[in-house]
Amino acid sequence: MTRTVNLPDGPFTLSGTGREHLTPGVRFTSRVAYAAAHVVADPRAENVPGTPAAVDWDATLAFRRHLWSYGFGVAEAMDTAQRGMGMDYPAARELVRRSAAAARAEGGAICAGVATDQLPAGPASLDEIRKAYAEQLADVQEAGARPVLMCSRHLAAAARSADDYLDIYGRLLADADGPVVLHWLGPAFDPALTGYWGDADPVRAAETVVALIDTHPSRVDGIKLSLLDEDFEVALRRRLPAGVRLYTGDDFNYPALIRGDGEGHSDALLGVLAAIAPPAAAALRALDTGDLATYDRILAPTLPLARHLFGAPTFYYKTGIVFLAWLAGHQDHFTMVGGLQSGRSPVHLGRLLRLADAAGLLPDAELAAHRARAFMTTAGVAQ
Numbered sequence: 001m002t003r004t005v006n007l008p009d010g011p012f013t014l015s016g017t018g019r020e021h022l023t024p025g026v027r028f029t030s031r032v033a034y035a036a037a038h039v040v041a042d043p044r045a046e047n048v049p050g051t052p053a054a055v056d057w058d059a060t061l062a063f064r065r066h067l068w069s070y071g072f073g074v075a076e077a078m079d080t081a082q083r084g085m086g087m088d089y090p091a092a093r094e095l096v097r098r099s100a101a102a103a104r105a106e107g108g109a110i111c112a113g114v115a116t117d118q119l120p121a122g123p124a125s126l127d128e129i130r131k132a133y134a135e136q137l138a139d140v141q142e143a144g145a146r147p148v149l150m151c152s153r154h155l156a157a158a159a160r161s162a163d164d165y166l167d168i169y170g171r172l173l174a175d176a177d178g179p180v181v182l183h184w185l186g187p188a189f190d191p192a193l194t195g196y197w198g199d200a201d202p203v204r205a206a207e208t209v210v211a212l213i214d215t216h217p218s219r220v221d222g223i224k225l226s227l228l229d230e231d232f233e234v235a236l237r238r239r240l241p242a243g244v245r246l247y248t249g250d251d252f253n254y255p256a257l258i259r260g261d262g263e264g265h266s267d268a269l270l271g272v273l274a275a276i277a278p279p280a281a282a283a284l285r286a287l288d289t290g291d292l293a294t295y296d297r298i299l300a301p302t303l304p305l306a307r308h309l310f311g312a313p314t315f316y317y318k319t320g321i322v323f324l325a326w327l328a329g330h331q332d333h334f335t336m337v338g339g340l341q342s343g344r345s346p347v348h349l350g351r352l353l354r355l356a357d358a359a360g361l362l363p364d365a366e367l368a369a370h371r372a373r374a375f376m377t378t379a380g381v382a383q
Contacts, residue, residue, distance in 0.1 A: 003365045005372045006383050007350035014357045016365035018328075021278040021298070024069035027109070028284040031258060031265070032245065034073040034111055035273035036080035037064055038321050039087060039095065043335040053082075053091035053337040060095070061102050063274075063330050070281040072273060073109030074099060076145060079189060080271040081113075082318055084153065086338020089118040093139050100143040111181055111269070112145035116152040124154045130168050134175060141177050148181040148224065148269075153192040162198030162208040169212055179221035181247065181269070184209065186227040188314040202232055210239050217241040224249045224269040228314075233257060237264055251310040251317075255299040258284075259292065271317065272306045275324050279360060305355035308348075316343035320352050323375075327353065327368040328361060334375060346379040 003014040040063065041047045045054030064074050076099045077083060077092045087095075096112045103110040116124070116132040124132075129152060140147045149172060159165055173180065186202075187194040197205035213220050222245030225233050230253040237246040248257040248266035257266040273280050279298050286294035309320045319340055326334045334341055344352075353372050362368040373383045 003369045005353065005369050006376060006381055007353065007372075008347045008376075008381055009350060012350075012354055014353075014362060014365040014369050018357070018360045018362040018365065021282040021360065022363055023278075023282070025071055025281065025285060027071040027073075028281075028288055030288045031284055032073070032247070032267040033071075033258075033273060033280075033284060034075040034109070034247070034269040035067045035277060036075040036078045036269060036271040037067060037274050038318060038325065039081045039337060040325075040331045041335045041337045043333040047086075047335060047337045048339045049086075051338075053087050055091055055095065055337065056331075057098060059331050061098060063325065064099055064102060064108070065106060066330065067274060067277055068103070068106045068108030070277045071284070072277060072281065073111065074103065075148065075269050076100075076110055076112040078113045078148065078150070078269075078271075079185065079315075080274065080318060080321060082337055082340060083113060083115060083150070084117055084190065085315065085318065086336065086340050089136075091337075092117070093136075096140055096145060097143045100145045104144065110145045111148050112140045112143065113150045113183075114140050114147045114180075115150040116154045119154055124158060126155075126158055126164060126168065129154045129158060130171060133168065133172055137172060137176060146178075146181065146221065147176060148183055150183045151185045151190070151193050151196050153190070156193050156196050159198060162205075165198055165208055166212055166215075170216065173212075173216045173219040176219060179219055181221050182209070182213070182223040184223060184225050184227065185249070188228055188312070189226055190315060202227060202229070206232075206236055206239075209236070213241060213244055217244060220244050222247050222267065226250065228252050228310075230257060233266065234261075237266060251306045254306070255296065255303060259287070259295060271321060272302070272309065275309065275321055276302045276305070276359065276361060278363075301359040302361075305352070305359050305361070308351055308355055311348075316340075319343035320349065323349050323352060324356055324361065327356065327371055329364055329367055334371075346376060346381060349375070
């Protein structure tokens with residue numbers, strides 16, 4: 001079987017070097033690392049825009065077991081799982097329930113998204129938003145996962161001041177069974193979240209975040225930050241109370257942020273970790289032993305891939321995540337809930353194939369090439 005694929009920019013032969021880091025292992029000790037996992041659609045169902053999500057539960061849970069086997073926690077039902085982009089709340093609730101049960105069986109760590117997406121699109125009152133958050137918080141806690149209080153499009157539209165955020169989040173933190181993870185997703189990931197935390201200027205919005213955490217430090221495990229601004233993240237990290245983690249969601253700058261500096265480091269809650277799990281696990285184990293040179297060497301080739309994968313429009317990164325999972329053999333089709341497989345072009349995905357090969361992410365080069373040829377054929381690139 002040939003390893004050569006005709007891509008839109010010309011033929012490409014895969015190197016077949018994707019087995020260097022295929023060694024599962026125990027959870028990391030120096031960093032907490034959650035990989036935000038995608039869902040595998042049922043290819044036999046009507047997974048088109050506007051229809052309820054139909055999930056292949058067996059393949060979806062198998063991918064989570066893959067992540068746990070490499071030592072990662074799973075960040076469940078987050079934006080990587082297409083929350084707000086094809087994944088409706090009934091399916092998300094079932095996903096959390098099933099994944100949390102699998103985590104208990106595997107001894108794996110799990111956190112899960114709490115949002116307001118059971119509300120219809122459009123305006124909602126602050127009281128309706130609070131009640132929707134509370135309902136999902138109860139669902140996640142009952143399932144046994146650590147809650148992640150995700151940003152809410154409804155709240156972004158309804159809040160009139162920072163005080164509205166402080167009131168709703170403060171009441172949720174008071175009602176939680178234990179510490180939760182806060183969530184700050186920037187407009188690159190979801191334009192509807194512009195101005196979250198009460199101000200379009202992140203520096204001023206950070207004052208609200210810090211005030212909330214300072215008021216409830218024992219109720220906050222950490223905050224996931226996805227603003228794609230390395231300097232801003234480091235500055236916010238240094239303002240957090242002792243014991244409150246900064247979970248980087250920066251898929252452009254994660255190697256340096258996780259590595260840290262003399263004043264601290266970021267932990268991780270990242271979509272890219274699911275795509276690069278084997279080499280990322282090897283890098284984090286090197287970090288556990290203080291081997292910074294090996295850590296840097298392993299992660300360096302993953303960064304160009306991540307920056308391409310999460311390139312603008314960033315919110316379509318899920319398409320590339322699923323494309324890579326298909327090429328790597330974690331699922332047997334390239335179909336997504338909501339029909340989101342159309343979210344990236346053949347040109348983008350062809351470049352992604354080249355970068356994935358360079359990063360050693362394709363353990364079976366012949367299989368990856370075969371599947372890439374099939375996709376490119378349907379896209380009009382003759383093989």
